[in-house]
Amino acid sequence: MVSETSLREKLAACTRILAMQGLIGLFGHVSVFDPQRRRVFMSPSQGFDKTGVTEKDILVSRLDGSIEDGGARLPLEWPIHMALHERRADALAVAHLHAPYATLFSMTERAFRPVTLQGSIFCGGIPTYTQPHLVRSMEQGIQIADLICDRPAAFMRGHGIIVVARDIEQMLFSTLILEDEAQKQIMLSSMGDFRCISDEDCAAFGAAAELPGRAQRAWSYYCGCEKRLGHAGGGPVPFV
Amino acid sequence: MVSETSLREKLAACTRILAMQGLIGLFGHVSVFDPQRRRVFMSPSQGFDKTGVTEKDILVSRLDGSIEDGGARLPLEWPIHMALHERRADALAVAHLHAPYATLFSMTERAFRPVTLQGSIFCGGIPTYTQPHLVRSMEQGIQIADLICDRPAAFMRGHGIIVVARDIEQMLFSTLILEDEAQKQIMLSSMGDFRCISDEDCAAFGAAAELPGRAQRAWSYYCGCEKRLGHAGGGPVPFV
Amino acid sequence: MVSETSLREKLAACTRILAMQGLIGLFGHVSVFDPQRRRVFMSPSQGFDKTGVTEKDILVSRLDGSIEDGGARLPLEWPIHMALHERRADALAVAHLHAPYATLFSMTERAFRPVTLQGSIFCGGIPTYTQPHLVRSMEQGIQIADLICDRPAAFMRGHGIIVVARDIEQMLFSTLILEDEAQKQIMLSSMGDFRCISDEDCAAFGAAAELPGRAQRAWSYYCGCEKRLGHAGGGPVPFV
Amino acid sequence: MVSETSLREKLAACTRILAMQGLIGLFGHVSVFDPQRRRVFMSPSQGFDKTGVTEKDILVSRLDGSIEDGGARLPLEWPIHMALHERRADALAVAHLHAPYATLFSMTERAFRPVTLQGSIFCGGIPTYTQPHLVRSMEQGIQIADLICDRPAAFMRGHGIIVVARDIEQMLFSTLILEDEAQKQIMLSSMGDFRCISDEDCAAFGAAAELPGRAQRAWSYYCGCEKRLGHAGGGPVPFV
Numbered sequence: 001m002v003s004e005t006s007l008r009e010k011l012a013a014c015t016r017i018l019a020m021q022g023l024i025g026l027f028g029h030v031s032v033f034d035p036q037r038r039r040v041f042m043s044p045s046q047g048f049d050k051t052g053v054t055e056k057d058i059l060v061s062r063l064d065g066s067i068e069d070g071g072a073r074l075p076l077e078w079p080i081h082m083a084l085h086e087r088r089a090d091a092l093a094v095a096h097l098h099a100p101y102a103t104l105f106s107m108t109e110r111a112f113r114p115v116t117l118q119g120s121i122f123c124g125g126i127p128t129y130t131q132p133h134l135v136r137s138m139e140q141g142i143q144i145a146d147l148i149c150d151r152p153a154a155f156m157r158g159h160g161i162i163v164v165a166r167d168i169e170q171m172l173f174s175t176l177i178l179e180d181e182a183q184k185q186i187m188l189s190s191m192g193d194f195r196c197i198s199d200e201d202c203a204a205f206g207a208a209a210e211l212p213g214r215a216q217r218a219w220s221y222y223c224g225c226e227k228r229l230g231h232a233g234g235g236p237v238p239f240v
Numbered sequence: 241m242v243s244e245t246s247l248r249e250k251l252a253a254c255t256r257i258l259a260m261q262g263l264i265g266l267f268g269h270v271s272v273f274d275p276q277r278r279r280v281f282m283s284p285s286q287g288f289d290k291t292g293v294t295e296k297d298i299l300v301s302r303l304d305g306s307i308e309d310g311g312a313r314l315p316l317e318w319p320i321h322m323a324l325h326e327r328r329a330d331a332l333a334v335a336h337l338h339a340p341y342a343t344l345f346s347m348t349e350r351a352f353r354p355v356t357l358q359g360s361i362f363c364g365g366i367p368t369y370t371q372p373h374l375v376r377s378m379e380q381g382i383q384i385a386d387l388i389c390d391r392p393a394a395f396m397r398g399h400g401i402i403v404v405a406r407d408i409e410q411m412l413f414s415t416l417i418l419e420d421e422a423q424k425q426i427m428l429s430s431m432g433d434f435r436c437i438s439d440e441d442c443a444a445f446g447a448a449a450e451l452p453g454r455a456q457r458a459w460s461y462y463c464g465c466e467k468r469l470g471h472a473g474g475g476p477v478p479f480v
Numbered sequence: 481m482v483s484e485t486s487l488r489e490k491l492a493a494c495t496r497i498l499a500m501q502g503l504i505g506l507f508g509h510v511s512v513f514d515p516q517r518r519r520v521f522m523s524p525s526q527g528f529d530k531t532g533v534t535e536k537d538i539l540v541s542r543l544d545g546s547i548e549d550g551g552a553r554l555p556l557e558w559p560i561h562m563a564l565h566e567r568r569a570d571a572l573a574v575a576h577l578h579a580p581y582a583t584l585f586s587m588t589e590r591a592f593r594p595v596t597l598q599g600s601i602f603c604g605g606i607p608t609y610t611q612p613h614l615v616r617s618m619e620q621g622i623q624i625a626d627l628i629c630d631r632p633a634a635f636m637r638g639h640g641i642i643v644v645a646r647d648i649e650q651m652l653f654s655t656l657i658l659e660d661e662a663q664k665q666i667m668l669s670s671m672g673d674f675r676c677i678s679d680e681d682c683a684a685f686g687a688a689a690e691l692p693g694r695a696q697r698a699w700s701y702y703c704g705c706e707k708r709l710g711h712a713g714g715g716p717v718p719f720v
Numbered sequence: 721m722v723s724e725t726s727l728r729e730k731l732a733a734c735t736r737i738l739a740m741q742g743l744i745g746l747f748g749h750v751s752v753f754d755p756q757r758r759r760v761f762m763s764p765s766q767g768f769d770k771t772g773v774t775e776k777d778i779l780v781s782r783l784d785g786s787i788e789d790g791g792a793r794l795p796l797e798w799p800i801h802m803a804l805h806e807r808r809a810d811a812l813a814v815a816h817l818h819a820p821y822a823t824l825f826s827m828t829e830r831a832f833r834p835v836t837l838q839g840s841i842f843c844g845g846i847p848t849y850t851q852p853h854l855v856r857s858m859e860q861g862i863q864i865a866d867l868i869c870d871r872p873a874a875f876m877r878g879h880g881i882i883v884v885a886r887d888i889e890q891m892l893f894s895t896l897i898l899e900d901e902a903q904k905q906i907m908l909s910s911m912g913d914f915r916c917i918s919d920e921d922c923a924a925f926g927a928a929a930e931l932p933g934r935a936q937r938a939w940s941y942y943c944g945c946e947k948r949l950g951h952a953g954g955g956p957v958p959f960v
Contacts, residue, residue, distance in 0.1 A: 026457075046461060047460035047461050049461065049464035051465075051468065101427070103424075104431070107356075107424070107428055108428055108431045108432070108435075109434065110432060115878055116878045117854070117878045119878075132444050133444065158354075158355055158359075158441075185431070186430060187821070187824055188828055189432070190430040190670060190906060190909040191824070191828045191906060192830060193828075194828045194829065195827050195828075205852055217765075217767045218766070221746045221767050224768075228769060228772070266697075266698055266702075286697040286698070289704035289705050289708060341667070344667055347596075347674045348671045348672070348674045348675075349673045372677065374597070398595055398596045398675075398677050426667050426670060429670040430910060505941070506938055506941045506942075525937075526940075527937045529945050531945075583836075584904060584911070587836075588908055588911045589912060589914065590911050612837060612917065638834075638837045638915075638921075639836065665911070666911060669910040
């Protein structure tokens, strides 16, 4: 059983890494569910500079959105997380992000298909939630959970993305792969036709089976980078 | 009534945040109007490194462009600001910027339409000022104010953008949204057709009603980031 | 008469600013000509990290390429500079750069036309040198000078650009405008048709007449930025 | 005969430079072969933050992949390197990278052709390895070596690139050229037709003959930049 301290520290590190990579900023939040204690841990809301999030800033709540630690408020769209944590036993970590490239697939007419071998974890396709609202109620959250079904991600039209995974490490890795796939396809598009990975090739690559090991190595790598760059990352702050 | 000190400090912070985000540099200026004292506060002119602007660098003038603090000169295109402050009771904060992506919409044949839910504050469309001149006179300024009418922004052909808002926080947030919308559409364009947000969906989202609250949260967020990155932001200086 | 010390210091500052902006790196060099003493001052060659160039690193030579200060060697393509300094009384400052965006216009079938009001200094068009060689001899240098004639710039096919100006400040400003024009057109291209500035509008804007004043203000601005970011500019080193 | 210390130090510097340039990160590795002692030196595997690699982190192994220094493991795809070192006397340095732009050519239908004079070292074309697998066995490594034959590079479909050179300096320089060529072509593509360098012009330029000298000057340049920026390079960590 993973300790609460460990979940808080990992989720805070994940938030800082996503901020370092320009994937979380003004908008976006990540969560992890502890099925034993039935508690949800979530990164803090809009006003917060995510590059400096520590375990103390992580919010703790129940699946109905009632918060355990007094004071702070959950991010407005908490039902995205709660609905998925409640509905799927394999949805222990959930990200809602305004990732710059992946979000574009919520607006294009072109269907998402993986173009890299690593991207074959998304070979089952990614659905798009088309309602023009923020997700403020559990009813809406459950609609999205139903739409996603057993898939690892969803696009939200004109809005952002959702990534679902078994743990924080896989949620981070899947998010980075999805953004990289999206960026590659946008760059490729200006060059005319390009080749996606076929369903047969996706199956042959076996990305899903190796995801835990790869996610673990990526986690070590990004934690190292985040420690080095830390709170000092420069350049424009992404509007995400 | 907002104090002069507060307006100066906020406008200086807004200037530094826009500089950090690559939206103000060699060119561009922002202003705020105090309707009680009939004074305009404006960021300093071209030669100034905007990442280091403090409240002491903010210029104070009357609506006719006559400056109150001796010494420094107003930016050349001050009439853009004065005409809008004078004509519209809701134009208390005005930005003129050479924002890299949004400015491209002054050159394309394609009409601007929002592609994100947040972007629906611009659902009424954005007009383009097509005169091939800088705006050096009040007569030209009034032409632009008439063109903009009650809308929140304008493109200036081959030149830049204007953003109009009720206060500094909303001016910053609207500017960031407009630039983000423009960037998304340019990236989307290489992928073929894409979906804009319909007028009905814009109305359903209610962006205008929630703008003040969102702008306030964004303000807290960017002030935090600016304090962290401060004067140390690295990388190429944008030519804006 | 400008002192040698001033020319050396200005050329060194110009080199550091171009390096900060990602316009000079492994490749590229800038020069200034002193018509009284018939001396050419030039930035150092390939191996040198240009972000740290000081007045002591500036090379001094005669128009035939013979170097005055012993030791160091002129950049391989010095004849580009010498031919222009010799042939044109108004070519006192010359840049040869592998600027990332502007260089693309040496490879495209599309003719360069200004899209911004500032860009109207290039309204007379920019010729392309199509020979598949580096410029190692005065004969080749004179061919290029003849091709450029009285224009402010040239593209070199599959290679780079040349910018010609009356002084270092105008050379820097013209280079930044050219790169910005090129970048804008590449971004615009993915959106379909776009509007260039017509010859009449170029004439009406009067960019040439105001170039000295604008170049001077831009010089102050970039010198301030370079002092702030100094030798500490981070991020990928451009391959230019 | 080059000392082992020198090979280790150079390969570590090369790794750090590639990391600084965003060409090695989570994925990718470089190697150098010492034909006298029959030893392969290789950069460390996935989890490692490549910006901090020193000579102590370099792995030493035999051509069969058996490691000499106990403890650490070779990167999973070591057979890419071993097969090339074994098969080609001129393949003393080998890179396998997920370079962001060059990798796109493994997915596009468009054939790679050089667009710059420097790029003419690749005028013989670059083959694509189309198997949807990682290269985990010497059998697969030999298939790739056969595909590459005597050429300087290969694309790996939906995966990455391989660059082959006579020494570390040329491997670095060729990699930087290939990435720059790819980036230019992607930017050019949005502008319509563009001109590649013809076979005759490639031959006239003589890039191959001058490669050693150019690679040496580039090496000095990038070592200088890497010392300056060192471990402090900021901004998003590329997903490569």
